[in-house]
Amino acid sequence: MALLELDQVSFNYGPITAVRDLSLDVEEGKIVALLGRNGAGKSTTLSGIAGLLKPRTGRISFEGNPLPRSQVSRVARMGVAYVPEGRGVLGGLTVEENLNAAAFGHGLDRREARIEIDRVLEHFPAISSRMNQRAGTMSGGEQQMMVLMRATLTRPRLLLVDEPGLGLAPIIVRAVYDQLIELNRDEGLSVLLVEQYVELAVETADQVYVLQKGELVHSGPCSDVEATTDLVATYVG
Amino acid sequence: MDLYIAAIVSGAAVGGTYALMAVGITHVFNVTRVLNFAHAGLVLWGANIYASLTFEREWPVVLAALAAIAVVTLMGLVSEVLVFRFAERATPVKKAIMTFGLLMVMLAVAVRIYGQEPRAAISLMPRGGFDFIGTRVSWQQGTNLLLAALVVGGMGMFLQSTRRGLLTRAMAEDETVTQLLGVSRSSVARLNWAIASALAGLTGVLIASLGVFFTGQFVFLFFVGLTASLVGGLRSLGLAALGGIAIGVIQNVTTVAWSAIGAGQVAIFVAVVALVLLRRKWPDEVSNLAWSKPEAEDGSRAWLVGRVALVLGWGALILAIINDDIWGTTGVTVLIYTLVAYSFVPLTGWTGQISLGHGGLMAVGAYTLGEAYIYHELPFGVAILAVVVVGAFVGTLLGLLTFRLGFVQTAVVTLSFASVVVSWLLFTSLTHTTAGRLAVFAPGYLDTGRSLFVGIGVVTIVVAGVLWSLRNSHWGTVTLAIRTNADMVRHFGVSPVRARVGAFAISGAIAGLGGAALILLISITGPATFGLTLSLTVLLYAVVGGTESLLGPLTGSLVLIALPKALDLTQSGNTTTSDIIAGVAIIYLMTTRWDGLSGILKRPASSKARGLLGSRGGVADADATEMASTSPA
Structure with a gap:
């Protein structure tokens, strides 16, 4: 049984169908990339899984149980963390308050929150000196690290990440992806990733899904990075 | 000098209650982005419950205070359910209008139960006081100020040092992101709504403890609280509290320096205008609030039934007036509210502006008629013309003051304008009245209910006709385009300022006519008739009917005034039943559609399209058939 299963799911914005009959699995401990051009429905899919949109049709299951519809905080507490675009x-x-908000939202007390913050700081040591800084004043790369840290603080089973490299310098993007890979390897965190950089996504992911105009046009493993990149590029351009 | 020191000290003490009011309004806005008009209603109920328990039932003061706070907290939680559970996805402005409806219900029910007469309570603190810089301060005044400071400090500690406080700040920062962190929006909103409601209960207890109070006072208190909240940008609790205290001081010091009636209100008005005009940068959450953005709302399937019911309703009212002159008074009241509701069509419906000061414009109309027709003995027709001109002039001034302002700031300035008119302007020598008392007797041909109904009816038809022509003119098209996208229209070289100020001028003229009609109906009155509650009532009735279409005013006033009368629900001489119906109706309408009852009369686009297809369907089908037959296989 997959950790996350989407079965024939459609999402609409009013009368417009953004995603049509999408079926998708994320296996435990795997990184899955969802690729496609602008407007293909990638971000809509992540928002829908996180509970921000109600599916018009289909079923979304997490650990075999249906995810509550339009109940964002419940979905989060079930172990689905979402880092939006x-x-x-x-x-x-401050950075510490951002982290504490996530911990308190999951019902941790101050002592438990401190323990979890210390744990995730091992993955993001650069953030430890910024704990009292207002999060809005940090650089884009630091902010991205902080939100990944915040998302993984509560030990989610699945991390949904929407374009983590957007607006960042290539070297910072690489660092962000290294962190994702490290979290996946060390903590067994499953990841569903939306990305526009095909090559980077294929390098990182175990499985790839390609959306075009809201419909699934390709899915498959990323065993051969070069071949998969070329194949995906034919859809994404 | 001693007088001024005394004024500052006692002003600060009075400002303590303003500060508490401001802190409650700011706190709810911070967390939920809702401008909670119902806060004033909760304070009123806190005061009334405390007064009943101490004065009539002789409960110990502390127990009575705790009971009042508990009941008001419960009322607040119920209102939170009404506003948030039933309209979870409504825009902040829709929610604000729902709280406005709640306020009207709370005021009307309070008037029903406790009456409009001044009430008294046993003071929470013992009599007597202490000297401070040579000024006598009562224990109660000192306590109010101390409690305001303690509340601000306590709220600060709650927000900065507790888990719930952090989640509250996170929710205020970004509701969606905070929910993604696993935080339940409803539990945070409920907790903070409860805190603000308890604060409202406490404010009510403290106001009742200061001395005699009455229902109308609480709308003024809300206005002062909102003004003080603006000092803190509806964000900072500390600055909001300081703003409240400053307003108390300004009010008292002005009263010492200038002994005119309503001098304090004039000082507040000047302070409000200075504040909103001088402050250029407002927090985004304040700037982004707008009365209405056109929504693509389709008509109703019951549009035909609705229109037939409207015609039958007006027909029945006219028949009743023909049969019995007593119904003439009801008919005239319906027409007055229809006229004033029409004044909101160009203002709110066309240009998306708000006014909480139309009671003031009505007063200007009524007193202009008195001045021109009675004092200067001008012919009645000329006096009515003067009403239109003066109303338009004052409307223009208001428009010039507010065309640059946002929703909240305009609400405060217009409410402040109404406060200045009824507290100061009507008492000045400009009106040639004694203590603001006005007597205007209609000319002989308008002195029966029936004849007055016909006269005001003709004026209403003329007003509707003028509005219809304007709507279909070049000016009307530009005005509607401005509401849709002001920036784009500016690129076409059209000035939104002219349209906005023009809408205020037209609105002022029509509201002035409404006020003149009101004085012709009641003949003798005083400034209190045009108090702040009237400003809120006329706006509410207009919104219930709908300001987007010319049928809205005809519908709203008929349903809210004539229908309760026909069902024998109305007590003579008050509009509480209508207010309760209007309040409940607006809460319901905001959960369903934006354009009020007139939306029910709107023909659905699908029905219009069917009509078009019906007339041209044969051609369309023939085209399709031809295309199919010529397509390559």
Whole structure:
């Protein structure tokens, strides 16, 4: 049984269908990339899984149970963390407050939150000196690290990440992906990743799905990076 | 000098309650982005419950205070359910209008139960006081100020040092992201709504403890609280509290320096205008609030039934007036509210502006009629013309003050304008009245209910006709385009300012006519008739009917005034039943559609399209058939 299963799921914005009859699996401990051009429906799919959109048709299951519809905080507490496009930094709060908000949202007390923060700081040591800084004043790369840290603080089973490299310098993008791979390897975190950089995504992922105009046009493993990149590029361009 | 020191000290003490009001309004807005008009209603109920328990039932003061706070907290939680559970995805402005409806229900029910007469309570603190810089401060005043400071400090500690406080700040920062962190929006909103409601209960207890209070006072208190909240940009609790205290001081010091009636209100008005005009940068959450953005709302399937019911309703009202002159008074009241509702069509419906000061514009109309027709003995027709001109002039001034402002700032400035008119302007020598008392008797040909109904009916038809012509003119097209996208229209070289100020001028003229009609109906009155509650009532009735279409005003006033009367629900001389119906209706309408009852009368686009297809369907089908037959196989 896959950790996350989408079965014939469609999402609409009013009368417009953004994603049509999408079926997709994320296996435990795997990194899955969802690729496609702008407007293909990638971000819509992640938003829908996170509970921000209600599916018009189909079924979304997590660990075999249906995910609650339109109940964002419940989905998060079930173990699905979502880093949206644009990062979702609470810019007026300090880094520590951002992290504590995630911990308190999951019902941890201050002591438990401290333990978890210390744990994730091992993956993101550069952030440890920024704990009292307002999150909105950090650089884009630091913000991305902070939101990944915040998302993994509560030990989610699945991480949904929307374009983690958007607006970052290539060297920073590489560092962000290294962190994702490290979290996947060390903590067994499953990841569903939306990305526009095909090559980077294929290098990182175990499995790839390609969307075109809201419909699934290709899915397969990423065993051969070069061949998969070429194949995906024929759809994505 | 001693007088001024005394004024500052006692002003600060009075400002303590303003500060508490401001902190409650700011806190709810911070967390939920809802401008909670119902806060004033909760404070009113806190005061009334406390007064009943101490004065009539002789409960110990502390127990009565705790009971009042508990009941008001419960009321607040119920209102939170109404506003958030039933309209979870409504825009902040829709939610604000729902709280406005709640306020009207709370005020009307309070008037029903407790009446409009001044009430008294046993003071929470013992009599007597202490000297501070040579000024006598009562224990109650000192306590109010101390409690305001403690509340601000306590709220600061809650927000900065507790888990729930952090989640509250996170939710205020970004609701969606915070929910993605596993935080339940409803639990945070409920907790903070409860805190603000408890604060409202406490504010009510403290106001009742200061001395005699009455229902109308609480709308003014809300206005002062909102003004103080703006000092803190509806974000900072500390600055909001300081703003409240500053307003108390300004009010008292002005009263010492200038002994005119309503001098304090004039000072507040000047302070409000200075504040909103001088402050250029407002927090995004304040700037982004707008009365209405056109929504692509389709008509209703019951549009035909609705229109037939409207015609039958007006027909029945006219028949009743023909049969019995007593119904003439009801008919005239319906027409007055229809006229004033029409004044909101260009203002709110066309240009998306708000006014909480139309009671003031009505007063300007009524007193202009008195001045021209009674004092200067001008012919009645000329006096009515003067009403239109003066109403348009004052409307233009208001438009010039507010054309640059956002929703909240315009609400405060217009409410402040109404406050200045009824507290100061009507008492000045400009009106040639004694203590603001106005007596205008209609000319002989308008002195029965029936004849007045016909006279105001003709005026209403003329107003509707003028609005219809304007709507279909070049000006009307540009005005509607401005509401849709002001920036784009600016690129075409059209000035939105002219349209916005023009809408205020037209609105002022029509509201002035409404006020003149009101004084012709009641003949003798005083400034209190045009108090802040009237400003809120006329806006509410207009919104219930709908300001987007010319049928809205005809519908709203008929349903809200004539229908309760026909069903024998109305007590003579008050509009509480209508207010309750209007309040409930607006809460319901905001969960369903934006354009009020007139939306029910709107023909659906699908029905219009069918009509078009019906007339040209044969051609369309023939084209399709031809295309199919010529397509390559």
